[in-house]
Amino acid sequence: MSAASASLDAAQVASILARVAERRPRVHCLTNTVAQNVTANMLLAVGAIPSMASHPEEVAAVAAGAGAILINLGTISSEGERAIPKLLDVARERGLPLVLDPVFVELSPLRMRLAQAVLRLPGVSVRGNAAEMAALDPALARAQGVLRVTTGRIDRIEGAGSAYLVAHGHALMTRVTGLGCASSALVAACRTVEPDPALAAAAALTAYGIAGEIAAGRAAGPGSFAMHLIDALAGLDEAALAARMG
Numbered sequence: 001m002s003a004a005s006a007s008l009d010a011a012q013v014a015s016i017l018a019r020v021a022e023r024r025p026r027v028h029c030l031t032n033t034v035a036q037n038v039t040a041n042m043l044l045a046v047g048a049i050p051s052m053a054s055h056p057e058e059v060a061a062v063a064a065g066a067g068a069i070l071i072n073l074g075t076i077s078s079e080g081e082r083a084i085p086k087l088l089d090v091a092r093e094r095g096l097p098l099v100l101d102p103v104f105v106e107l108s109p110l111r112m113r114l115a116q117a118v119l120r121l122p123g124v125s126v127r128g129n130a131a132e133m134a135a136l137d138p139a140l141a142r143a144q145g146v147l148r149v150t151t152g153r154i155d156r157i158e159g160a161g162s163a164y165l166v167a168h169g170h171a172l173m174t175r176v177t178g179l180g181c182a183s184s185a186l187v188a189a190c191r192t193v194e195p196d197p198a199l200a201a202a203a204a205l206t207a208y209g210i211a212g213e214i215a216a217g218r219a220a221g222p223g224s225f226a227m228h229l230i231d232a233l234a235g236l237d238e239a240a241l242a243a244r245m246g
């Protein structure tokens with residue numbers, strides 16, 4: 001941990017969610033074929049707008065008007081590989097926030113090379129699970145202004161000079177595919193309305209974790225949990241956040 005962890009209150013999280021719902025930012029997601037649907041639905045649940053174009057000939061035009069870009073390396077294709085440098089150019093030229101989700105980077109030299117290319121851009125937020133973040137550690141250590149967002153039972157958010165721990169969520173979140181990928185998109189959505197990347201990520205994961213806790217109380221198993229998670233995220237308000245943030 002690079003700094004003592006800061007605390008977050010329900011009003012801060014509610015304020016960031018309210019700004020997303022009011023401004024309806026578009027988040028451009030280059031993401032894997034498994035998680036596309038749940039990622040788009042989770043963005044819609046918070047009032048953001050997903051765009052998912054991946055063709056290298058159109059991806060720059062579509063991403064150019066977005067508020068943030070997500071690059072997720074799961075099920076990477078040769079088309080996706082060619083789209084990545086185009087998205088990096090758009091992010092650089094327009095100063096758009098960029099979130100990297102290094103899915104299974106520990107398994108694939110191609111993904112490691114692509115993650116390293118993304119990390120040449122300064123100020124990237126990287127959201128991954130513990131295995132992914134550990135594999136990427138040397139590249140993260142070299143990257144300029146990077147925010148590390150490591151999810152699991154307790155989420156750790158570590159950037160230059162700020163750190164948050166988020167102890168919300170439910171084990172059912174590991175029983176539905178793509179919920180980590182969707183969390184990365186929520187980090188991007190919150191970053192469009194909150195210039196502090198650590199605060200944006202902490203708010204996104206707090207909201208998502210609390211929605212997970214609420215959904216777990218309504219679900220009969222992983223299938224209905226996924227449905228209830230979307231409903232709970234869409235229905236979150238400051239009172240529901242405060243009730244679980246203590």
Ligand SMILES: Nc1ncnc2c1ncn2[C@@H]1O[C@H](COP(=O)(O)OP(=O)(O)OP(=O)(O)O)[C@@H](O)[C@H]1O
Pocket residue numbers: 128129130151152153154155168169170171173174176177178179180181182183205208209
């Ligand atoms: N044991 C747990 N208890 C509570 N919440 C959890 C637990 N494990 C993960 N989460 C939550 O689930 C969400 C997804 O995190 P996770 O680390 O499982 O992502 P991931 O491994 O990338 O998932 P996927 O590959 O399925 O997309 C985060 O919001 C995290 O806080």
Ligand SMILES: Cc1ncsc1CCO
Pocket residue numbers: 032034035074075103177178179180181
């Ligand atoms: C299962 C799976 N395989 C590649 S991406 C993905 C979604 C969860 O990361």
Ligand SMILES: [Mg+2]
Pocket residue numbers: 103104128129180181
């Ligand atoms: Mg993942």
